[in-house]
Amino acid sequence: MAQASYPEDLLYHVEHDWARVEGAQATFGITWYAQDALGEVVYFDPPSVGTEVAKDQPYTEVESVKAVSDVFAPLSGEIVAVNEGLAEHPETINEDPYGEGWLVKVKLSDPSEAQTLMDAPSYQEGLE
Amino acid sequence: MTSAAETDLRRTPLFERHRAAGAKLVEFAGWELPVQYAGIREEHLAVRRAAGVFDVSHMGQIHTRGPQAQALLQRVLSNDVRRIPEGGAQYALMCREDGGVLEDLFTYRLGECEYLTVTNAANHERDLAWLLAQAGEFDADVIDRRAEFAMLAVQGPGARELVRSLADGALPARMHCCERAVVGAPMLVCGTGYTGEDGVELLLDPEAAAAVWDALLAHGATPAGLGARDTLRLEACFHLYGNDLSEDRGPIEAGLGWCCKEETGFIGAEAVAAKRSEGPAERLAAFVIDGRGIARAGNPILGGGVVTSGSYSPCLEHGIGMAYLPAAQAEPQTRIEIDVRGVTRAAVVKRKPLYRKGS
Numbered sequence: 001m002a003q004a005s006y007p008e009d010l011l012y013h014v015e016h017d018w019a020r021v022e023g024a025q026a027t028f029g030i031t032w033y034a035q036d037a038l039g040e041v042v043y044f045d046p047p048s049v050g051t052e053v054a055k056d057q058p059y060t061e062v063e064s065v066k067a068v069s070d071v072f073a074p075l076s077g078e079i080v081a082v083n084e085g086l087a088e089h090p091e092t093i094n095e096d097p098y099g100e101g102w103l104v105k106v107k108l109s110d111p112s113e114a115q116t117l118m119d120a121p122s123y124q125e126g127l128e
Numbered sequence: 129m130t131s132a133a134e135t136d137l138r139r140t141p142l143f144e145r146h147r148a149a150g151a152k153l154v155e156f157a158g159w160e161l162p163v164q165y166a167g168i169r170e171e172h173l174a175v176r177r178a179a180g181v182f183d184v185s186h187m188g189q190i191h192t193r194g195p196q197a198q199a200l201l202q203r204v205l206s207n208d209v210r211r212i213p214e215g216g217a218q219y220a221l222m223c224r225e226d227g228g229v230l231e232d233l234f235t236y237r238l239g240e241c242e243y244l245t246v247t248n249a250a251n252h253e254r255d256l257a258w259l260l261a262q263a264g265e266f267d268a269d270v271i272d273r274r275a276e277f278a279m280l281a282v283q284g285p286g287a288r289e290l291v292r293s294l295a296d297g298a299l300p301a302r303m304h305c306c307e308r309a310v311v312g313a314p315m316l317v318c319g320t321g322y323t324g325e326d327g328v329e330l331l332l333d334p335e336a337a338a339a340v341w342d343a344l345l346a347h348g349a350t351p352a353g354l355g356a357r358d359t360l361r362l363e364a365c366f367h368l369y370g371n372d373l374s375e376d377r378g379p380i381e382a383g384l385g386w387c388c389k390e391e392t393g394f395i396g397a398e399a400v401a402a403k404r405s406e407g408p409a410e411r412l413a414a415f416v417i418d419g420r421g422i423a424r425a426g427n428p429i430l431g432g433g434v435v436t437s438g439s440y441s442p443c444l445e446h447g448i449g450m451a452y453l454p455a456a457q458a459e460p461q462t463r464i465e466i467d468v469r470g471v472t473r474a475a476v477v478k479r480k481p482l483y484r485k486g487s
Contacts, residue, residue, distance in 0.1 A: 037152075039152075039164060039167060039168055039355065040167050040168060040169050042422070042440045043420050043421060043422065045420065061469075063421075063422055063440075064440075065168040065169060065355060065359060065439060065440045065442070066163070066164075066168060066355050066358075066439070068422070068424065068469070
C-alpha cells in the first residue's frame, strides 16, 4: 500500500497499532505508519493462541530488513487466533496492513479499555 | 523508527533530490541521509542486477601532497603505499601503535607526489588530526577537502556502461582512477565500490552533483540508500567501521592481514606482526542463520563471541552477518548458536564473501 491511510472504523494506539473491536473480540494489527517506518517486513513469528496480552505491553515482534520492532497490544485479553499466513508471506503486513495483514484476534478481558484508544483523526494528528 | 531532527545535521548537495524522490531520511554520523527510496530489497536487487546510484557525499576526503607525501602515508597507512601506481587505488587501515584500528580507507594516487584519501564520515575529523599529528617530520601538506567534493557511487553490472555512455572517454579499470567529464562535469572517476559489484565512484564539485545525479537516473540508475548499501556490503563481507572494525581489535582479528605490510614500518606494524605470528584469539567470521530470524550487532554467540553486523540478505533470503568468534569456531561449516533477544538461533559459519559477483 503506497499511500498512507487510516480507516475510520478502527481504533488506534499511540505505539502505531490498530484494533478492530467487534463486541468482546478484537483484531489487532500495525498501522500504515508503522509498516512504512519499518520498511519491508521479512519475518513475523506469530505468538501462540492462548497467550495473554496486556494493553500497552509488547506481545510480538515484526522484523524488517533494517530493524526489529516490538508490537504493542492496544487492548488486553487472550489470543484466540493468529494470522498463520504471515509466516510465509510477511510482506502482506506492508501490502495490506488493515486487511490480510492482520496479526492476531483477541478475546477482550475488559472491552471498556477501548475508550482509551484514539479514533483515526486523533491518531493522524499525533503523526504530524 | 528513527526520524531526523531538522537542526544541526549536515545535508549533502542532493538533499532536495532525496526529499523529492520520497526518500526516508535518517541521521547517520551527523548527516541527514536517505536510508531508502522504494525499499531496501528492491534497491539492493537493482544493484545486483542492473545499476544503482548512492549519494555518499558524507564521506570525507584528505589531500596529501609534497615531496614526502608518500613517506607520510607509508607511515600512517598499513598497506605498501609505494605500490600504488599513478592513477591507482589501494585499500588500507590506519592503526594505533598497539594495532587497534582507527580507520579503513581507500587512497587514490593522483600524481607523483599527490594522494587523495577517502574517510568515513564519522572518523573524518579524527583521521585528519591523526595525519596532521604525524605530518610534522615530513615535507608534505595535509589538506582537508571534504567541503570540495560530492561523491556518488554507481554500482552494479550495468554501472560502467551507464557512466561510460555519459563520459568523455574510457573509464578507469578496477582499482584505478582518472579525470573525466561526465555529462560535462569534470570529476575523478574511481574504479572502486562497496557493494561487491563492478562499478565506479565519482568525486565531483558539489555544484555539479544534482545535474549528474539527474542524468544517471534518467539513464536508468536506481537511487539506492544507506539501507541497501549496508545489506550489499554485508553480503560481500566488506567491513563497516564502528561495527566490524574498531580500536578494540586489530587487523589480524578482522581478517585484514592482507592489507598490512609490516615491513613498511607503519604505525602499529610491530603489534600487527606479533599478532600475525602468535595467531589471534578470535577472528571475524561470516555466518548464515539456519531458519528464520535475523541476528543484529551486539547479539552474543553462545560459548563466546559477538555479532558485529547482522541483517537480512535479499539475495540469500536468510539472516546473515559477521561475528568475532573464538578462532577455533571461525572455520567455515562450524555450527554456532546466537542469542537473538533471548531466542537461540542456529547458524553456520561460511566462507567469505557470502555473495560473489555474478552468482
